[in-house]
Amino acid sequence: MTAPTEEVPVPASVERLAAGGRVTPVWVNERGGVTFRVDDCDNDGDDDGARYVKWNPASTGLSLAGEAVRLRWAARWTPVPRVLDHRRDDDGAELLVTAALDGLSAVDPRWLREPATAARSLGEGLRALHDALPVAGCPFDWGIDERLTHLDPEADTDVRAALADRPDVDHLVVCHADACAPNTLLDADGRWTAHVDLGRLGVADPWADLAVCAMSTGWNYGPGYEHLVYEGYGVEPDAARIAYYQLLWDNT
Ligand SMILES: Nc1ncnc2c1ncn2[C@@H]1O[C@H](COP(=O)(O)OP(=O)(O)OP(=O)(O)O)[C@@H](O)[C@H]1O
Ligand SMILES: [Mg+2]
The missing domain is CATH 3.90.1200.10 (Aminoglycoside phosphotransferase (APH), C-terminal lobe)
Structure with a gap:
């Protein structure tokens, strides 16, 4: 659980989601999951706002589904990331996309x-x-x-x-x-x-x-x-x- 110290490969699914936007790895967890920040997501001139993408490889045996449900529940009462997307990629990795919060x-x-x-x-x-x-x-x-x-x-x-x-x-x-x-x-x-x-x-x-x-x-x-x-x-x-x-x- 730390900020990345070495170069972190960007999975193809995250590159696709970024659609040409800038992808910056910001966090690597103990289980091999990585959080990326994505700026200027699709370069179409619209401001989609920055996003965070939690990428969770199938090898962790854990799911981000429970987190997506809890974020949606908690967001009614307190500031937490707003869930934009949660999906599983072809290779079994999960992606949880949230709107970037300030701070x-x-x-x-x-x-x-x-x-x-x-x-x-x-x-x-x-x-x-x-x-x-x-x-x-x-x-x-x-x-x-x-x-x-x-x-x-x-x-x-x-x-x-x-x-x-x-x-x-x-x-x-x-x-x-x-x-x-x-x-x-x-x-x-x-x-x-x-x-x-x-x-x-x-x-x-x-x-x-x-x-x-x-x-x-x-x-x-x-x-x-x-x-x-x-x-x-x-x-x-x-x-x-x-x-x-x-x-x-x-x-x-
Ligand atoms: N929506 C968001 N807005 C701003 N920062 C975010 C957002 N989502 C994640 N982050 C940043 O990314 C980091 C990693 O996210 P998160 O803690 O959810 O990942 P994790 O891999 O589950 O962490 P851990 O190592 O604690 O298990 C956070 O500490 C935070 O700094
Ligand atoms: Mg964390």
Whole structure:
């Protein structure tokens, strides 16, 4: 999960979709999926606006269908990418095309230089997302039972025992479910503008998101920024729930 460091080949299906527009790889994920930005899509003189294309090769065994459904659902209440197209190509790869949102990812070099501002905004953005999305009527689940069905088969006995010792649910919200720093966009002043990457969005304890959001500041900014996520969110850290949900994240 990083900005591409080497040249990334552009799949034929993405070239076709760009129809002569400029294609820039912006993100390569752990599973071999690539996100491209496409500008001036068809050169016909109309301004189609910039788009992002998530390209997911068949080899990942995962689908972007669930993400398309969740984006369409969440867009009614909070800023997320607007789905323009979702299709499977001849070679089995999937393409999810969304309209470009303004803002830079919170791990853009701009924000790596100013991590305190970004970390607080991650917390503020997460709080706004949780406040905006309605639990009642949300058709998606990201609760512990559902997540434990994806438990790493190599998880050892101690981990299994710790994960069996579940904290009570503090309360329920609709969680982002991949609340890592790269999935929040920030404006030029560092305020959050939107969330992306909602493929697992679902109802859960807010600590499931908070724990991961805070942990991701360690991966992206280094130590010393986690408390700013909690401050931005407006909550006192809950050590037991944070530990549980970080362990769950690491093992599912
Ligand atoms: N519609 C959009 N507008 C602006 N930026 C976008 C949009 N869609 C994706 N991006 C950018 O592309 C990056 C990759 O997208 P996304 O996080 O959905 O891909 P991913 O491969 O699922 O990520 P991960 O590695 O976290 O699994 C985002 O972090 C964001 O910076
Ligand atoms: Mg992402």
